[in-house]
Amino acid sequence: MVEQVVVIGAGVYGAAVAAELTRRGARVTVVDAGAPGAGTSSATFSWTNANGGKKPRAYHDLNVGGMEAHRRLARDMSGSDWYHEGGNLEWGGDDAEREELIRKVDTVLGYGYEARWLTRADVLRLEPDMNPAELTADEIAYFPTEGWVEPVRLIGHLLSNSSAEQVWNDAVVGFETADGLVRSVRLASGQRLPADAVVNCAGPQAAKVARLAGLDLPMRNRRGVLIYTAPVAVSVSRVIRAPRVDLRPDGGGRILLHTHAVDDAARVSATGEIAVDQAAVDKVVEAGCALYPGIRAANIESVRVGERPIPGDGLPVLGPAPELSNFYFAVSHSGVTLSLYAGGLLAAEVLGENHTEELAAFRYDRL
Ligand SMILES: Cc1cc2nc3c(=O)[nH]c(=O)nc-3n(C[C@H](O)[C@H](O)[C@H](O)COP(=O)(O)OP(=O)(O)OC[C@H]3O[C@@H](n4cnc5c(N)ncnc54)[C@H](O)[C@@H]3O)c2cc1C
Structure with missing residues (x-):
């Protein structure tokens, strides 16, 4: 026993x-x-999600189970303000990305997962500080049950x-x-x-x-680079996955920025010290500022490197x-x-x- x-x-x-x-x-x-x-x-x-039609189906279902477990715990336990279910907005930057997004939305809808299409005007009602010029007119996917956690x-x-x-x-x-x-x-x-x-x-x-x-x-395992602004008075209320940058609020007015490309900017020396290429960081910050011009008022407070545990x-x-x-x-x-x-x-x-x-x-x- x-x-x-x-x-x-x-x-x-x-x-x-x-x-x-x-x-x-x-x-x-x-x-x-x-x-x-x-x-x-x-x-x-x-970011809490089962976005992308994760394969095999059992893996998608495990992720959905994870999202539901966060929702349940946040509902049942007092003081659970570490969980933020604001949804996720996502759109493509070119035809290939748009087609891929359409395929993805079709797949997850087929799994019974929540997703719907919004227009630029819909998105600006949700994210009023976003630069409209960075948005497509329509075909913006909204996944309302996704969110983020303060782990x-x-x-x-x-x-x-x-x-x-x-x-x-x-x-x-x-x-x-x-x-x-x-x-x-x-x-x-x-x-x-x-x-x-x-x-x-x-x-x-x-x-x-x-x-x-x-x-x-x-x-x-794979390293990843995360860029945190200082607190800044910009309204970002959810996970945003734009063509050139992913971002979300990070509590206390900070905004967290990331791209998959910036992950390659982390270098480990022979003695184990980790450095991040500044030009790659600047590119992500610039994309964030183009999307939410108010971010220009913020300094970058920290750049952190995490290591994804990947079997x-x-x-x-x-x-x-x-x-x-x-x-x-x-x-x-x-x-x-x-x-x-x-x-x-x-x-x-x-x-x-x-x-x-x-x-x-x-x-x-x-x-
Ligand atoms: C850039 C990046 C982006 C990510 N984005 C997402 C995302 O959007 N959504 C998502 O769901 N996940 C995401 N992940 C993955 C997610 O963060 C990890 O899967 C998760 O944090 C792993 O948690 P863990 O408890 O397994 O590991 P950890 O948080 O690393 O905890 C392991 C602990 O084990 C301890 N330990 C190690 N060796 C020993 C030892 N010998 N004795 C005792 N203790 C030991 C360590 O000190 C550590 O505290 C991301 C990861 C990265 C790096």
């Missing part, structure tokens, strides 16, 4: 798994090598409402195993935590943690390792969208429930 669980990592996944395990009555210790929420979960665009506040909320014991600034450095089971977890401080089960929620470090238990987890085939890894059957994984990209729901299902499995129906496509042994 599983009574004592060690959760490794206190990002969105670790916090979600720990919260659900304790809610179900398990004794839980959450361990993080640093501070809670200081990993990828603090450097992310954190570090979510993590704080989940941990403070759980009875999990918390161990910070102490890395997991090894496991004691016997008879195909993990028996205890060793920490850098020398502490040893007995465990009936462990959950690897170490995000981009998940492969390293798996190796400590003799398990191979293929990963192809080898791009899909989540959720479930046990057959060769070490009480060692579980909760690792994925899109973790902000997914973690509440996927982490909840995984926690239920650790305690004996079976969620094969939802999780069959995401098992460790497929890799």
